[in-house]
Amino acid sequence: MAGTTTAWTTAWTTATVVEAVREGDTSSPRVRLRLDVADRVAHLPGQHYVVRLRAPDDYTAQRSYSVASDPADPLVELLVERMPDGEVSGHLHDVAEPGDVLEVRGPIGGWFTWDGSVPAVCVAGGSGVVPVVSMVRHAARLGRPDLLRVVVLAKTWAALPYADELRDAGAFVALTRENLDLPDGSVRVAAPPYHDEVHDLLDHDRFGGADEVRRAYVCGSVGFASYAARLLGELGVRRDVVRVEQFGVTG
CATH class of the missing domain: 2.40.30.10 (Translation factors)
Known part of the structure; x- marks a missing residue:
């Protein structure tokens, strides 16, 4: 597709x-x-x-x-x-x-869509990972998981939807209220992603650095979306390639 x-x-x-x-x-x-x-x-x-x-x-x-x-x-x-x-x-x-x-x-929706035609960066928080999961599954079916670099943030592992699937797909997962045991036996201390960590993800052959990113997606609460968009901007991702979807507390 x-x-x-x-x-x-x-x-x-x-x-x-x-x-x-x-x-x-x-x-x-x-x-x-x-x-x-x-x-x-x-x-x-x-x-x-x-x-x-x-x-x-x-x-x-x-x-x-x-x-x-x-x-x-x-x-x-x-x-x-x-x-x-x-x-x-x-x-x-x-x-x-x-x-x-x-x-x-x-x-x-047409603004926040990804058809698999360009490499993309996704930064999502909490239940904001849901549209990113669709992108990850689409990339896997295309046989091009390298097209996506994914960063997700949640309070705890149990609070993160699709946690196992995202981890297995290579997403960078950060938790803020509990430490995270990594597959290599190391531990990621509870904290939001640091600039250097996200920068390393973007410094990849597929992107050639933050300033070469052609599409970036941010999804989460209003506060998270503001944080993530600011983080990408500080790393050098151009504002015109960042697409943001944010949500409030509704039932």
């Missing part, structure tokens, strides 16, 4: 829940939903879906969730983090089961 034009639709359709996998700890409960979407339009990594719930009295509530699946996956995978008092996330996490039918709209 490298070089494919962005797919985008605003029409509502239905999606049947095929799998609902609860995970995370008490501080970050979440559910991975695998959906069979009717009349599905193929997505690009970085796009999202809107999920709408409808009550018997026709009251509706809706929220947007990034796609984690590769475009070639026959199912659409969404990661939903349960928010306190969240109408949509609470229902999807606590109630949704295989066989349930949801109203969905998507895929949506």
Whole structure:
């Protein structure tokens, strides 16, 4: 799908829940939903879906969730983090089961997409890793994992969605509230990524240094996105190649 034009639709359709996998700890409960979407339009990594719930009295509530699946996956995978008092996330996490039918709209978004045609750097925090996971899976299917350099930040290992998959794909993982045991037996002390560490990731044959990066993606909370965009700028990544997607606390 490298070089494919962005797919985008605003029409509502239905999606049947095929799998609902609860995970995370008490501080970050979440559910991975695998959906069979009717009349599905193929997505690009970085796009999202809107999920709408409808009550018997026709009251509706809706929220947007990034796609984690590769475009070639026959199912659409969404990661939903349960928010306190969240109408949509609470229902999807606590109630949704295989066989349930949801109203969905998507895929949506064109700015924060990656089609595999250029090397890219991704810096994501917490549940902001979800669209990056789609990019990682897409790169793996293309046989070009070298196209992506990924940096992810979370409070703890349990709080990081897709932690094992990201580590196995070669992502640089930093935790802020617990030390991280690395595969080589060493320990990464709890702290956000340092400038030198990220600089070393960008000083790579695929990029030729920070000033040669052609596309960079930042995704996470408002505070994290500001930190990550500033970090990339201080390292010499051009502002015009950085694409930022940030989110607040909604349910």
